[in-house]
Amino acid sequence: MPSEWIAPMLATLSSRRFDDPAWVFERKLDGERLMAVRDGADVRLWTRNRLDVSASYPEVIRALKALRGPKSWVIDGELCAMRGDQTSFEDLQKRMHVTDRRAIANAGVTLAYWVFDLPRFDGHDLCPLPLTARKDALRDAFAYDDTIRLSTHEAERGLALFHHAQDAGWEGVMAKRAASTYQPGRRSPDWLKFKVVRGQELVVGGWTDPQGSRSGLGALLLGYYDGDVLRYAGKVGTGFDARTLAHLGSLLGPLASDTNPFAESAAEIRKASRSSPSQTHWVEPSLVVEIGFSEWTGAGRLRHPRYQGLRDDKDPREVVREEPRPIGP
DNA sequence: TTCCGACAGTGGGGTCGCAAT
DNA sequence: ATTGCGACCCCACTATCGGAA
Numbered sequence: 001m002p003s004e005w006i007a008p009m010l011a012t013l014s015s016r017r018f019d020d021p022a023w024v025f026e027r028k029l030d031g032e033r034l035m036a037v038r039d040g041a042d043v044r045l046w047t048r049n050r051l052d053v054s055a056s057y058p059e060v061i062r063a064l065k066a067l068r069g070p071k072s073w074v075i076d077g078e079l080c081a082m083r084g085d086q087t088s089f090e091d092l093q094k095r096m097h098v099t100d101r102r103a104i105a106n107a108g109v110t111l112a113y114w115v116f117d118l119p120r121f122d123g124h125d126l127c128p129l130p131l132t133a134r135k136d137a138l139r140d141a142f143a144y145d146d147t148i149r150l151s152t153h154e155a156e157r158g159l160a161l162f163h164h165a166q167d168a169g170w171e172g173v174m175a176k177r178a179a180s181t182y183q184p185g186r187r188s189p190d191w192l193k194f195k196v197v198r199g200q201e202l203v204v205g206g207w208t209d210p211q212g213s214r215s216g217l218g219a220l221l222l223g224y225y226d227g228d229v230l231r232y233a234g235k236v237g238t239g240f241d242a243r244t245l246a247h248l249g250s251l252l253g254p255l256a257s258d259t260n261p262f263a264e265s266a267a268e269i270r271k272a273s274r275s276s277p278s279q280t281h282w283v284e285p286s287l288v289v290e291i292g293f294s295e296w297t298g299a300g301r302l303r304h305p306r307y308q309g310l311r312d313d314k315d316p317r318e319v320v321r322e323e324p325r326p327i328g329p
Numbered sequence: 330t331t332c333c334g335a336c337a338g339t340g341g342g343g344t345c346g347c348a349a350t
Numbered sequence: 351a352t353t354g355c356g357a358c359c360c361c362a363c364t365a366t367c368g369g370a371a
Contacts, residue, residue: 047359238362331370
């Protein structure tokens with residue numbers, strides 16, 4: 001009998017943080033959302049897009065099979081690569097799509113499957129139950145260890161947990177209505193994401209051509225000063241509406257230059273952006289923009305960058321790479 | 330009537346596998 | 351052996367539309 005795929009319930013992004021006795025709050029983990037499905041001896045891990053990735057994570061499958069208790073359930077959780085208490089999405093990527101046993105061993109990545117919900121258990125559909133009842137059932141169902149970990153939650157105090165998330169380098173906080181049902185595949189307002197957003201100013205050193213129906217420009221090439229040289233920090237291609245695109249285009253045109261202002265070579269910059277065949281244009285590095293992002297990658301690029309506005313009060317030469325600065329409440 | 334959720338479209342970094350070079 | 355590209359993860363965001371509220 002094939003194991004049944006259940007679409008994970010999705011959360012809505014929120015900019016409003018709050019305390020509320022009718023809600024519970026938990027750590028938002030930076031990994032891969034996976035549903036673990038047991039059907040007798042058959043245990044599988046499914047991605048959001050309905051791919052069976054069991055072969056990539058044999059140690060997790062082993063640990064799930066070793067769980068004592070009923071042999072039929074669906075667990076919802078997040079698979080993370082751990083470095084101490086910190087998650088590393090880049091480490092996890094070294095394991096995605098890899099199924100060769102030796103390659104898996106050589107990657108040297110420590111996985112933890114953090115579980116936080118239980119849509120099905122022992123032949124029963126728990127989706128109609130309130131979240132807290134499902135969480136109680138999940139807590140009591142299994143004995144946890146280093147590979148299968150229970151993601152704990154806190155009642156009412158969302159603000160304090162969010163501030164802790166900012167300090168501890170978490171990706172954010174999940175807020176969930178305590179009485180809510182499990183709604184497979186639905187992006188529900190009963191689950192909210194409080195994401196930690198970092199921000200800093202960056203210098204525009206160029207732009208790429210727009211694709212398809214896009215007008216004005218595709219993305220801005222960004223950098224910061226490291227002594228006298230402008231270091232490339234990646235691109236930003238979202239966060240502007242049509243009007244802003246037009247405005248930025250009119251500002252950049254007159255600044256166009258034949259000289260690459262970055263310390264990195266044009267080939268290096270283009271290699272990083274190999275996904276877009278669009279042409280790149282250089283500009284005099286005189287425009288400063290505010291960028292929101294989630295974190296710096298290992299390669300020194302912005303992850304999840306979005307444009308948040310012009311900073312015409314800033315001297316580009318003063319733009320350096322800062323310690324990650326949380327923005328928002 | 331307004332608002333919300335779903336979808337499509339555009340853009341980002343990073344990794345692996347695989348085919349072409 | 352190297353390179354380019356697609357397919358996945360993680361996304362952010364704008365614009366649009368139809369149905370729910």
